[in-house]
Amino acid sequence: MRGTVAALLRKELLVELRTLESVPAMSLFAVTTFVVFHFALNRGSVEGDLGAGVLWVTLLFAAILGVNRLFVADAEQGGFDGFMLAPVDATAMLLAKMATLLCYLIALELVAVPAFALLLLGPSLGPSLPGLIGVLALGDLGVAAIGTLVAALAVRTRARDLLGPLLGLPLLVPIVIGGARATSPLLTLAHSAPSARWLVTLGLYDLVFGLIAYALFDFLLED
C-alpha cells in the first residue's frame, strides 16, 4: 500500500510540476483576493475576528480551485482505468489524492500567509506563527479529506466545475468557522493561544470526514 501511495503521489506532483495548473492558480487567486479585501474594506489593516475570517474565506475559495482540478487528468487521460486494472487497493488512491491536496494547500499557504501578513494583517505574525501553523494543519487535513471526496464524486459528471463547489462549500463551512475561531486570538495584539474547543472541533470534523471518505471512496471509483 505504501509503495502504491508513493507512486501515485509522485505521479501527481510530477504532473502538477509540468502543467502548473493548480498551485499557481490557487496562490494567485489568494493574493488577488487579499488585494481586493485591502481596498474593499477601506482599512489599513485587519486583526482578530475580521482578520481570521478574511484569511480562512480566502484560503477556502483558493482551495476549491485545487479541488476542482484534482481528478481531471485521471478522468480525461484514462488514469482511473489504468489504476483500476492494477491489483491495488482503492484506498491508496484516496490517500495519495489527499496527500496531493495537502501538498497544494501547504504550497498555497506558503504564499498566501506571508501575503496576508504583508497586505492586511495589523499585528505582527511572528509570535503567532507556531499556533497558526497548527490551526492551518488541522484545517488542511479536513479540506484534503472533504475535497478529495467531493472531487471524486464530481469528476465523473458533466457539470463537475459546478458540482465540486456546490457540494464542497457547505461541507467545508464548518472548517472555515472552526479555523477562523481558532485563529482569531492569534491575530490580536495580545497573541493569545487558540481556543482548545475549536481545535478539538476541527480535529473531530477531520476524523469524521476522513472515515466517511475511506468508507465511500471505493464506491466512487467502481462502476
Next chain:
Amino acid sequence: MPALELEGLARHYGERQALSDVSLELEQGRTLVVFGPNGAGKTTLLRVLATLLRPHAGRVCVLGRSLPQQAWAVRGHVGLLAHEPLLYRELSARENLRFHARLHGVGEARVSELIDAVQMQARAREPLRTLSRGMVQRVAVARAVLHDPELLLLDEPYSNLDPAAVELVAPLIGAGAGRTRVICSHDPAGGLAEADVVLGLRAGRQGLLRRAGEVGAPEISELYR
C-alpha cells in the same frame, strides 16, 4: 478451465441496451475476434471483461473468476489496450511505464526491456504530448503487457501504427505471445487471420459466433450493413 465464460451477458447505460444476451466460451491461449459496426457493444464487452464495467445480467467468468464479485482477483491478470492509451500526456513514456510498473509490482528492468522492444529509447524521456499517435500507441502496447497478463483485451490494436510498428508490436500482442486474446476489429481479413473464434455483434446482440474456419469475410461484412 476456459479463459472466458459468458452466459446471457447484458449491460446497459441508462435506457440504452449496450449488450444483450451474449454467451460464449473461449479456451486459454485462443483468440476471440469481435466484429461489429460502431456502437455494436465491442468496447463495452472489453470493459466488462477488464472489470471496468459491471455486467447487469448474466454470468461472466474471466480466468475462472466470477465478475463482478471477484474482480479484485482478475485485476493484474488482464492487459487492456483501449482506444485511449491510459497514459498521462505530461509524463514521458518511461515515467508512465514506471508508474504502471509500480502499481503492478513490476521491476525497472521490465520497463527498460519494453521501451527497447517498442523502439522508444530515443524518445523515452519526452512528454507523451510531444509524440505522434503511433508512438503513443507503441507505448500503450508496452503498458498493456508490462505485467505479463494472461488475458489481453485489444481494441483495434493496430490503429495509428504503420506497417513497421505493427511488426514491432507483434511479438508482444500477437498470437505468438501465447496469451488468450480478445480483439475488437473492423478489418475482416486481418481479424480473421488472427481469430480462433469469431463473435459478431450488432446493436449489442450476438449476431454471429463461429470458429474462424467456418466464417468468411462476406459474412463479417454483412454485420456492417
